[in-house]
Amino acid sequence: MKQDREAAIVPSGASAAAERLETWRTSGQQLGFVYLRQGGELIQSGRARLTSFDESTLRLIASGGALLVVHQGALLVQGPQWFFEPSLSGAYPVEGLSIALPNDDWLFLTEVHLPEHPLISTEGGWSRSG
Numbered sequence: 001m002k003q004d005r006e007a008a009i010v011p012s013g014a015s016a017a018a019e020r021l022e023t024w025r026t027s028g029q030q031l032g033f034v035y036l037r038q039g040g041e042l043i044q045s046g047r048a049r050l051t052s053f054d055e056s057t058l059r060l061i062a063s064g065g066a067l068l069v070v071h072q073g074a075l076l077v078q079g080p081q082w083f084f085e086p087s088l089s090g091a092y093p094v095e096g097l098s099i100a101l102p103n104d105d106w107l108f109l110t111e112v113h114l115p116e117h118p119l120i121s122t123e124g125g126w127s128r129s130g
Contacts, residue, residue: 015076016078017076017077017078017097018053018076020078020097021050021053021058021097021109022053024050024109024111025050025051025052025053028049029049029111030047030048030049031047031048031049031050031060031109031110031111032045032046032047032094032096032109032110032111032112032113032114033045033046033047033048033060033062033067033107033108033109033110033114034106034107034108034114035067035069035105035106035107035108036105036106036107037105038103038104038105043105044062044064044067045114046062046063046064047062047063047113048060048061048062048067049061049062050109055072056070056071056072057069057070057071057072058071069099069101069107070101071099071101071107072102073102074099074100074101074102075099075100076097076098076099077097077098077099077100078096078097078098079095079096079098080093080094080095080096081093081094081096081098081108081110082094083114094108094110094112094114095110095111095112096108096109096110096111096112097109097110
């Protein structure tokens with residue numbers, strides 16, 4: 001999998017995922033985001049603006065501060081991510097961009113407003129904010 005990640009990121013503008021990030025950066029659009037640590041622990045979720053993006057880093061600015069993400073060697077995947085209702089009685093896809101980082105952390109960005117306390121499936125179990 002690490003070999004896949006090393007080949008996945010290409011220079012800005014050379015892939016659809018990179019182009020999407022650049023579009024979000026230049027537009028200043030508010031994005032929904034979820035950031036998970038490798039064990040599934042939710043670190044942060046909310047709304048932010050992508051203020052910088054290059055071949056190795058991206059920066060999100062939210063009301064609570066900034067998040068600098070080193071994405072060199074990451075796997076970028078466009079497509080839906082499944083989010084689950086707190087009761088686990090239902091699930092729904094959210095279109096966006098998943099970034100699987102080399103340290104096994106995970107960042108998801110979307111134009112969609114995410115629920116206040118997202119619940120998502122992770123390899124090791126369930127993660128919930130709040």
